[in-house]
Amino acid sequence: MPRINSVEDLKKLKEQALDKIAVRLQGEDIDSLTQIYVGMDESGMQAGAKEVFHHIWSAVSGKPVVVLQTAKIGDFKEPAIKVVRPGQHAATVFEGVTIDKANEVISEFVEKGNPIEGMIAATHE
Amino acid sequence: MNYKMQILVCGGTGCLSSESEQIVKNLKHEIKKNNLTEDVRVILAGCFGFCEKGPIVKILPDNTFYTQVKPADAAEIIERHIIRGHKVERLLFVEPETQEVISDSKHMNFYKKQQRIALRNCGFIDPSDIEEYIARDGYAALAKAVTEMTRDEVVAEVKNSGLRGRGGGGFSTGLKWEFAKKSVSDEKYVICNADEGDPGAFMDRSILEGDPHSIVEAMAICGYAIGAAEGRVYIRAEYPLAITRLQKAIDDARAYGLLGKNIFGTDFNFDILLSFGAGAFVCGEETALIHSMEGERGEPTTKPPFPAESGYWGKPTNVNNVETLANIPVILLKGSQWFKTIGTEKSSGTKVFALAGKINNVGLIEVPMGTTLREVIYEIGGGIKDDRQFKAVQTGGPSGGCLTEKDLDTPIDFDNLITKGSMMGSGGMIVMDETDCMPAVAKFYLEFTQEESCGKCTPCRIGTRRLLELLEMITDGKAEMRHLDELRRLSRVICDTALCGLGQTAPNPVLSTLDAFWDEYVAHVKDHKCPAGRCEKLIRYNINDKCIGCTACARKCPVNCITGERKQKHEIDQEKCIKCGACYSACKFNAIDKM
Ligand SMILES: Cc1cc2nc3c(=O)[nH]c(=O)nc-3n(C[C@H](O)[C@H](O)[C@H](O)COP(=O)(O)O)c2cc1C
Numbered sequence: 001m002p003r004i005n006s007v008e009d010l011k012k013l014k015e016q017a018l019d020k021i022a023v024r025l026q027g028e029d030i031d032s033l034t035q036i037y038v039g040m041d042e043s044g045m046q047a048g049a050k051e052v053f054h055h056i057w058s059a060v061s062g063k064p065v066v067v068l069q070t071a072k073i074g075d076f077k078e079p080a081i082k083v084v085r086p087g088q089h090a091a092t093v094f095e096g097v098t099i100d101k102a103n104e105v106i107s108e109f110v111e112k113g114n115p116i117e118g119m120i121a122a123t124h125e
Numbered sequence: 126m127n128y129k130m131q132i133l134v135c136g137g138t139g140c141l142s143s144e145s146e147q148i149v150k151n152l153k154h155e156i157k158k159n160n161l162t163e164d165v166r167v168i169l170a171g172c173f174g175f176c177e178k179g180p181i182v183k184i185l186p187d188n189t190f191y192t193q194v195k196p197a198d199a200a201e202i203i204e205r206h207i208i209r210g211h212k213v214e215r216l217l218f219v220e221p222e223t224q225e226v227i228s229d230s231k232h233m234n235f236y237k238k239q240q241r242i243a244l245r246n247c248g249f250i251d252p253s254d255i256e257e258y259i260a261r262d263g264y265a266a267l268a269k270a271v272t273e274m275t276r277d278e279v280v281a282e283v284k285n286s287g288l289r290g291r292g293g294g295g296f297s298t299g300l301k302w303e304f305a306k307k308s309v310s311d312e313k314y315v316i317c318n319a320d321e322g323d324p325g326a327f328m329d330r331s332i333l334e335g336d337p338h339s340i341v342e343a344m345a346i347c348g349y350a351i352g353a354a355e356g357r358v359y360i361r362a363e364y365p366l367a368i369t370r371l372q373k374a375i376d377d378a379r380a381y382g383l384l385g386k387n388i389f390g391t392d393f394n395f396d397i398l399l400s401f402g403a404g405a406f407v408c409g410e411e412t413a414l415i416h417s418m419e420g421e422r423g424e425p426t427t428k429p430p431f432p433a434e435s436g437y438w439g440k441p442t443n444v445n446n447v448e449t450l451a452n453i454p455v456i457l458l459k460g461s462q463w464f465k466t467i468g469t470e471k472s473s474g475t476k477v478f479a480l481a482g483k484i485n486n487v488g489l490i491e492v493p494m495g496t497t498l499r500e501v502i503y504e505i506g507g508g509i510k511d512d513r514q515f516k517a518v519q520t521g522g523p524s525g526g527c528l529t530e531k532d533l534d535t536p537i538d539f540d541n542l543i544t545k546g547s548m549m550g551s552g553g554m555i556v557m558d559e560t561d562c563m564p565a566v567a568k569f570y571l572e573f574t575q576e577e578s579c580g581k582c583t584p585c586r587i588g589t590r591r592l593l594e595l596l597e598m599i600t601d602g603k604a605e606m607r608h609l610d611e612l613r614r615l616s617r618v619i620c621d622t623a624l625c626g627l628g629q630t631a632p633n634p635v636l637s638t639l640d641a642f643w644d645e646y647v648a649h650v651k652d653h654k655c656p657a658g659r660c661e662k663l664i665r666y667n668i669n670d671k672c673i674g675c676t677a678c679a680r681k682c683p684v685n686c687i688t689g690e691r692k693q694k695h696e697i698d699q700e701k702c703i704k705c706g707a708c709y710s711a712c713k714f715n716a717i718d719k720m
Contacts, residue, residue, distance in 0.1 A: 001381065003381060004264075005387075005390050010268050010389070013256065017259050019127060020260060021249075021257055023185050024249060026185070026186040027187070028249075039210070041211070054129075057129050068186060069130075069209075071210045
C-alpha cells in the first residue's frame with residue numbers, strides 16, 4: 001500500500017489511479033471526444049471487427065478519442081467503423097477496415113483531419 | 126489493467142435489497158465464461174439516485190443506463206451488449222410522458238435538471254477503493270489546505286462560499302468554523318452528524334455508502350481549520366452498510382497516511398473514530414448527540430453554550446451534517462466564488478432531497494438551490510402517481526410543514542421555505558395526492574415526534590402527547606370545533622417553550638395543515654367526514670340497490686355484520702361493522718358504497 005507523504009506523492013498516485021476510471025471519465029466526457037464506433041454484429045465479428053476494435057482501442061489510448069462498440073453500422077463491407085466528431089451529427093464511415101486502414105484513419109483522418117480514400121459521408125443519430 | 130468497458134452496478138441499500146450484489150456476481154460469471162476478464166470490469170458503485178427504477182446497471186464508456194435489472198439479465202447484457210454491441214432494449218428507460226426510449230441517463234428528465242456536487246462520486250466510483258476517490262481529485266483539497274493555506278484562509282473560503290448547514294438549521298458553516306477556531310483550548314473536536322433520523326430520508330446514508338472518503342477528507346479539512354486533531358462520526362447503527370464503507374475508508378486513509386500523524390509531511394495530525402447511535406431522532410440534535418457520545422442519556426441541553434465553545438467532553442466542537450461536509454472538498458478546490466454561482470443569493474450550492482410519496486420517480490436528487498417545487502415534482506419526479514391530483518408536499522420531515530399548489534413555483538431555498546410555513550430540514554420531501562387526509566398526515570408526524578420525544582422538557586413530553594390526542598379525536602370524528610382552537614393554541618405554546626428543536630418544531634405539521642387545509646379539519650369535526658376517505662372511523666359502508674344478494678360480502682365479513690336472504694338486497698349492521706373494507710373488496714357488482 002503506497003504511503004502518501006507529500007503533495008507530489010498524491011499527484012503521482014492520482015495519475016496512476018486515473019487508469020482505473022479512465023473508461024468512466026470517457027463516458028462522462030463523451031460529447032467532447034471523437035467517437036469511433038466499430039460494428040460488432042455477427043458479420044462484422046466474422047470479418048475481424050473484434051481485432052479492429054482492440055487495435056483501435058490501443059492505438060488511440062491517451063488521445064481525446066473514445067472507442068465504442070455498436071451493432072451493425074449500415075450496409076457496408078465489414079468490418080465497418082464510423083467516426084463522429086464532438087457534438088456533430090455528421091459522421092464518416094470506413095468500410096472493409098484492416099489494421100493498416102485503421103492506422104491510416106487514426107493518424108490522418110482522426111488526428112490531422114485530412115480526408116483519406118474510402119471515406120463515406122453518413123449521419124449519426 | 127486497462128479495461129475497455131466497465132459496468133457499474135448500483136450498490137446503494139435499496140438496489141442491494143433488490144439483489145444487485147447477485148447481479149454483480151452473475152455479470153462477473155458471464156465475463157469469465159466469455160473470456161472477457163481482461164477487457165471488462167464490473168464495479169459495485171454507490172447510489173445512482175433513481176431508486177424507483179433500480180437496480181440500475183450502467184455500461185461505460187457508452188453510458189447505457191439499464192433499469193430494473195434482475196440477476197437473470199446478466200447473461201443477455203454480456204452476450205448482446207458487451208460482446209455484440211446491441212443494446213438490450215427491454216431494459217432501457219422509457220420516459221413516461223413521451224414514451225421515448227432513452228439510453229443515456231443525462232437525457233432523462235429525472236437527471237436533466239440535477240447538478241451533483243455532494244453526490245458527485247455516488248454511482249461513479251467504487252466506494253471501497255481509495256484510489257478511485259484519489260483519481261477524482263480526492264484528498265487534493267486536504268493537500269491544498271494543509272500545504273498552501275493558513276487556517277484562517279480555509280475558514281474564510283468556506284465562509285465566503287455561503288455554504289449553510291444541510292442538517293436542517295441552515296446556519297453558515299464558515300461562521301461556525303470560525304467560532305470553533307476562535308475558541309481557545311488544548312483539545313478540540315470535529316463531529317460529523319450522521320444520525321439522519323427524519324422518516325424517509327436517506328441523503329446522508331447514500332453519501333456515506335457511495336462516497337465515504339469525501340466525508341473523511343472534509344472532516345480532516347475542518348480539523349485543520351479549527352485546530353482539532355480528533356474527529357468522530359456519530360452514525361446510527363441501523364446503517365450497517367454505511368458503517369462498513371466508512372470504516373474501510375477511515376482505515377484506508379490511515380494506511381495511506383491521509384489520516385494520522387504528519388499529514389502530507391506537515392505537523393498536522395488528525396484521526397477519526399466512529400460512535401454508534403441507537404436510532405433515536407432526538408440524538409440528531411447536536412447537544413443530545415454529544416451527550417449520547419459521552420455515554421450519557423441522549424437528551425438535549427439549552428444553548429448557549431454552543432458546541433463551538435463547549436461541546437464533546439466540554440471542549441470546543443464543530444458539528445456538521447454529512448451533506449454539508451460533502452461540499453467542503455469541492456469548495457476548496459473550485460473556490461468559493463464558483464460555489465456561489467450555484468443556487469440563490471442567500472442559499473448557495475445545491476441541496477439533496479429524498480423524493481418520496483405519491484410521485485412517479487421516487488429517489489435521491491440533487492438540485493441547485495432556487496429550483497422550484499414544480500420542477501422537482503413534475504419534471505424530475507415525473508408528476509403524481511396514477512395521474513392523481515397533487516395535494517401537498519411535506520418538506521423538512523417532522524419539523525417541517527405542508528406546502529400546497531400555490532407554493533409550487535416557489536424557488537426552494539432555506540428562507541423561502543420558512544416564509545411559506547415549512548422548512549428545508551435535512552431534505553426529506555414527501556409528495557401527497559388527493560387520497561391523503563391532512564389531519565391524518567399531521568397525526569402521523571405527531572405519532573413520530575411524540576414517540577421520539579426524549580421526555581426531558583414538559584412542553585414536548587406532555588404537549589406532543591396532548592396534540593396527538595386532539596388529532597386522534599379529530600380523525601375519529603369525536604372532536605368539537607373548540608378542539609381545533611385548542612390544537613392551534615397548544616401548538617404555539619409548544620413551539621415557544623420546548624427545550625430543543627424537536628419540540629419547538631414538532632407542531633409545524635399541525636400548524637401548516639391547519640392553515641392550508643382548514644376545511645378538511647372542519648369536515649372531520651362538523652360533518653364527521655374524511656373527504657379523502659382515509660380515516661377509518663369516519664368511513665361508512667352502505668349496500669345500494671345494485672345488490673343482487675350473491676352473499677359474497679356476507680361470507681367475507683369477519684364480524685358477521687352483513688345479513689340478508691339469498692338473491693335479496695343485503696344490509697350492514699353499522700353498530701357491528703369494524704370498517705375493514707372486506708365487503709367492499711369482495712363485491713363484484715359495485716353494490717357497496719364507501720362514504
Ligand atoms: C430533533 C432534531 C434532530 C436533528 N437531527 C439531525 C440529523 O439527523 N442530522 C443532522 O445533521 N442534523 C440534525 N439536527 C440538526 C443538528 O442539531 C445540527 O444543527 C446539525 O447537525 C449541524 O450541522 P450543519 O450545520 O452542517 O447542518 C437535528 C436537530 C434537531 C432539533
